[in-house]
Amino acid sequence: MFELRAIEKRFDAVVALNGAHLHVEPGEIRALLGSNGSGKSTMIKVLAGLVNPNKGEILIDGEPVEIHSGQDSRRLGIATAFQDLSLVPTMSVRDNILLGNEPCNKFGIVDRKAGDDLIDALLARFHIDCDPNAYVQTLTPSTQTMLEVAKAVSLKPRLLLLDEVTAALHYDEIEVLFSVMRELKEEGVAMIYVTHRMNEVFQVCDTTTIMRSGETVTEGKMSDFTLDDIVYYMTGQRPEKGDGTAAHGHFHAEDKTPLLDVKNLSIFPRVRDLSLRAYQGEIIGIGGLQGQGQSEFIRALLGAEPFQEGTIEYDGRSVAFKSPAQAVKGGMGFISGERNREAMFPLRTIEENILAGKVAKGNLFAYMTPKSNHAFANDAVEKYSIKIGELGHPASSLSGGNQQKLVVARWIAMQPKLLLLDDPTKGVDIHSRQEIHKILRQCADEGMTVIISSSESEELLSISDRIYVFYEGCVSAMLSGDKKTPEMLVAAMMGMTGGSQTSEEGVQS
Amino acid sequence: MIKNAFDRFRRSPAFAGFILFLVALVLNAVLQGPASFFTVKSINTLFAKNAPFIIVTVAQSLLLIAGTMDISCGVQVALVNVVIIMAGQTLGLPFIVCCILGVGVAVLASLACWICCSVFRLPALLASYALTYIIKGINVMIMDVPQGKVDKVFYKAYDSQILGFIPVSALFIVGVLIIWLYVRHNRFGTHIYAVGANPRNAFAAGISPMKVQLKAFVLKGIFIGVAGICITLMIASGNPLQAEDYGIRSLSACILGGLGFGGWGNVACAVFGSGFYVLIQNSVYYFFSLLVKLIPGFAVTSYWQNFVSDIIIFLGLLMTIVTAKGQRQALKEGIVRQFRRSDRHYDEPTAAKKGGDGNE
Numbered sequence A: 001m002f003e004l005r006a007i008e009k010r011f012d013a014v015v016a017l018n019g020a021h022l023h024v025e026p027g028e029i030r031a032l033l034g035s036n037g038s039g040k041s042t043m044i045k046v047l048a049g050l051v052n053p054n055k056g057e058i059l060i061d062g063e064p065v066e067i068h069s070g071q072d073s074r075r076l077g078i079a080t081a082f083q084d085l086s087l088v089p090t091m092s093v094r095d096n097i098l099l100g101n102e103p104c105n106k107f108g109i110v111d112r113k114a115g116d117d118l119i120d121a122l123l124a125r126f127h128i129d130c131d132p133n134a135y136v137q138t139l140t141p142s143t144q145t146m147l148e149v150a151k152a153v154s155l156k157p158r159l160l161l162l163d164e165v166t167a168a169l170h171y172d173e174i175e176v177l178f179s180v181m182r183e184l185k186e187e188g189v190a191m192i193y194v195t196h197r198m199n200e201v202f203q204v205c206d207t208t209t210i211m212r213s214g215e216t217v218t219e220g221k222m223s224d225f226t227l228d229d230i231v232y233y234m235t236g237q238r239p240e241k242g243d244g245t246a247a248h249g250h251f252h253a254e255d256k257t258p259l260l261d262v263k264n265l266s267i268f269p270r271v272r273d274l275s276l277r278a279y280q281g282e283i284i285g286i287g288g289l290q291g292q293g294q295s296e297f298i299r300a301l302l303g304a305e306p307f308q309e310g311t312i313e314y315d316g317r318s319v320a321f322k323s324p325a326q327a328v329k330g331g332m333g334f335i336s337g338e339r340n341r342e343a344m345f346p347l348r349t350i351e352e353n354i355l356a357g358k359v360a361k362g363n364l365f366a367y368m369t370p371k372s373n374h375a376f377a378n379d380a381v382e383k384y385s386i387k388i389g390e391l392g393h394p395a396s397s398l399s400g401g402n403q404q405k406l407v408v409a410r411w412i413a414m415q416p417k418l419l420l421l422d423d424p425t426k427g428v429d430i431h432s433r434q435e436i437h438k439i440l441r442q443c444a445d446e447g448m449t450v451i452i453s454s455s456e457s458e459e460l461l462s463i464s465d466r467i468y469v470f471y472e473g474c475v476s477a478m479l480s481g482d483k484k485t486p487e488m489l490v491a492a493m494m495g496m497t498g499g500s501q502t503s504e505e506g507v508q509s
Numbered sequence B: 001m002i003k004n005a006f007d008r009f010r011r012s013p014a015f016a017g018f019i020l021f022l023v024a025l026v027l028n029a030v031l032q033g034p035a036s037f038f039t040v041k042s043i044n045t046l047f048a049k050n051a052p053f054i055i056v057t058v059a060q061s062l063l064l065i066a067g068t069m070d071i072s073c074g075v076q077v078a079l080v081n082v083v084i085i086m087a088g089q090t091l092g093l094p095f096i097v098c099c100i101l102g103v104g105v106a107v108l109a110s111l112a113c114w115i116c117c118s119v120f121r122l123p124a125l126l127a128s129y130a131l132t133y134i135i136k137g138i139n140v141m142i143m144d145v146p147q148g149k150v151d152k153v154f155y156k157a158y159d160s161q162i163l164g165f166i167p168v169s170a171l172f173i174v175g176v177l178i179i180w181l182y183v184r185h186n187r188f189g190t191h192i193y194a195v196g197a198n199p200r201n202a203f204a205a206g207i208s209p210m211k212v213q214l215k216a217f218v219l220k221g222i223f224i225g226v227a228g229i230c231i232t233l234m235i236a237s238g239n240p241l242q243a244e245d246y247g248i249r250s251l252s253a254c255i256l257g258g259l260g261f262g263g264w265g266n267v268a269c270a271v272f273g274s275g276f277y278v279l280i281q282n283s284v285y286y287f288f289s290l291l292v293k294l295i296p297g298f299a300v301t302s303y304w305q306n307f308v309s310d311i312i313i314f315l316g317l318l319m320t321i322v323t324a325k326g327q328r329q330a331l332k333e334g335i336v337r338q339f340r341r342s343d344r345h346y347d348e349p350t351a352a353k354k355g356g357d358g359n360e
Helices: A040-048 A070-075 A093-098 A112-125 A141-154 A171-186 A198-204 A227-235 A294-302 A324-329 A339-343 A350-361 A370-383 A400-412 A430-445 A457-463 A486-493 A500-508 B002-011 B015-032 B040-065 B073-091 B095-119 B124-142 B152-158 B168-184 B187-197 B199-204 B209-235 B246-257 B267-294 B302-353
Strands: A002-011 A014-024 A029-033 A055-060 A063-065 A078-081 A159-163 A190-194 A207-212 A215-221 A260-267 A271-278 A283-287 A309-314 A332-336 A418-422 A449-453 A466-471 A474-480
Touching (some): A029 A227, A040 A070, A040 A078, A040 A159, A078 A141, A141 A159, A171 A190, A271 A294, A294 A332, A294 A449, A430 A449, B002 B015, B015 B267, B040 B168, B073 B209, B073 B246, B095 B124, B095 B209, B246 B267
Parallel strands (some): A014 A215
16 A cells, blocks of 8 residues: 655645645546646656655555655565656667666676567557667657556556556547556555546546645545536535537627737647637637747747647738747747746846847837936836846846746837747746736737737636637647636646547638 | 668668768778778777777767767766776775776766756856866876886787677777667657757657766766777877867767757767768778878878878768758748648638639
8 A cells, every 4th residue: 555645745836735645545546637837747756756745654555654766665566657758768668667677687787688579469469560679759649648657657657656647648549558457456556646547547546645735635435426526526616517518709809900820730740720800909718738839839939849730820910930939020029937958048138138139129120228228128027027136137136926027027128019929837836926917917908919828727716818828739629707716727728629629610600 | 671671761860871881981991092091900900099099989879869968078087097997006905896987987977067057047059068167187196197008918909809800999899889789769769859859848858868868977987887898998098188179079970970969860870970970081091091101202290191181071061951951942932832732632621611603
């Protein structure tokens, strides 16, 4: 029996787990459910040894144990199939599966024969059709995921953790996976299964633990829960009775021409067929589980990533920007949640950081006086109430929330027609978040169009006029008006809408 | 069977390096004249002169696979040389003991680099570059001017051939490769690739990246020690300021041979890469002596030879970018094709879920 008690984990200001608990018995398949950011993956990582909790204890068969590394986790009989895979792409299938567990003879030489037998049996069990010598990077994402699971199973674990492994799998592969899971259950292996696909949960799981914002909300037998119950525990609200299909609110400005009109966009490999419209002065939210094509979509608009099919009409003409610089010239602005990687110059001063956008737009050799620069930066700092020491301090001296406000200020000062935000409030505290929302709303009222992608449902619901929900590279629902409820959003995020196409056509008609 | 093996080789990272090596080999043989190239003497000279460089390249490849590097390899070779000579000269130790001492010092120098790169996580390029100057300083402290000598028995033996045709210097290279072969086939041999390609995933698989890199650095230290012994036997004296360029040259030889930064390539890449390097320099030498013979009154300094051979090596490096790009492109197209194929599978159930409207 495996048990986690009162686990706490903080990443700086963000609380990922707050006294969460979880237990699982041998021969039990437990579903671990929760919406984005509820701490499911962190729980899995605690057991896998990738995250060390700040507080709490882990018990195996009633004995407290410490897990500090992947090695510890394996030694205790825990194997994990990770959502973002732990395969090494430049190594062969054989080497990947045996990694860290190679059978050796007495001279320390890896016993290829024994390894080959093991791998052949494993590939046959999972119906994986591939050459054991092939490099993993040449395989399809779904085969890679199956290998990830096979690798975990090959360790003959007592506890098997499966973190959203079915997201990339095909239906026949899921069937194979489930039959293997049932076999393992007979053998007495405990399993924790994380997924967003509700039908699978009812199909294969015995019990469930539901989490919300880092806490365990409820647990019990699967048969005691209905789908509505699960959504209730995940969101904290009862879904209204209804067929669950997303209808579409007609936006008030039907007769106006949209500022942005995207049709049938496809970007390899994540985005398959996306259509979206944005009108002037509107805030469009983009929701969905992680990795459903949100970032790719925004980067394609900006010209940072090429798209294969479809058209983008922006400001009355068809565009395909080749670089973000062109897009910025065309009046777009972009704010990334990856502050350090994509937006900040942490060692440069606050003033320079604010000016960066303005400089990019002006002439290369345009003369800028220190005085006007100073005034410009001061204005921005005051207007957006960024808490700074001095303009001359490095940007890294600011807190996460203020850094993000700085980036927002930089772009808004340039008055873009269309402002794109990719998960801008990641790791930003609640107060700064509200202020950023206020700034965005103000800008929209002044006629700016804002497209904001977020992994948090509450944020999307509170700020956007309309929400497009992405699911597996398509729009699964467009929510507006009274359809914009947490339950509808969660349902759409999990693809629980029948008519992904109809909703979109409705908007366009 | 043979076709299969060739096919595998064709797709292996070492293939481009092998072609370069072959071209350089033919070029060298033609320019020198096959009759004089394929003689025991000429082959022996080639190995004796270049064994240290080839061994350093093999050592460097080990680090590249493990996702790190050491530019100070070159001065470490000089360090070994200096230690061997001075230990014999001032302490009066027998030559073999001095050699073992030299290898030990090389391992220590390697560990210093490991501490910088793996423990403190400094960028390997910068850390080992800085280390170059520290080690160079130590070299000069141990031996201020070139001096010393090696017993005639030893350097004569290095320059001789076994059975009349196998150069002894080549045996050093073979020895290093045998060690590598053993290592490649135990667990460390796979772990090193995992750590180089993706330390996080290796960690998740229960491997300690720091420990694996420690082993890689120790092994590299031993190889450098062997290279140091070779260079001592080659010049039969001590010089604190030699071989510094081996560091950066071994790196470019690895890239020429098809090694990538971190987890891509194998030791054959290093062998072919350094072979190409050596043969091109040799060819250019013979090319210029040919010019001297053909054009009366033609005379240039040896700088021109270096210039031409360096340009050829630079072109070789450019080539690797082109081939790498081609490989990536082919790979991507392959994945797209697989993806499209599986996409069809994927659409069927989705369509069915929608009520199979008119699909049947």
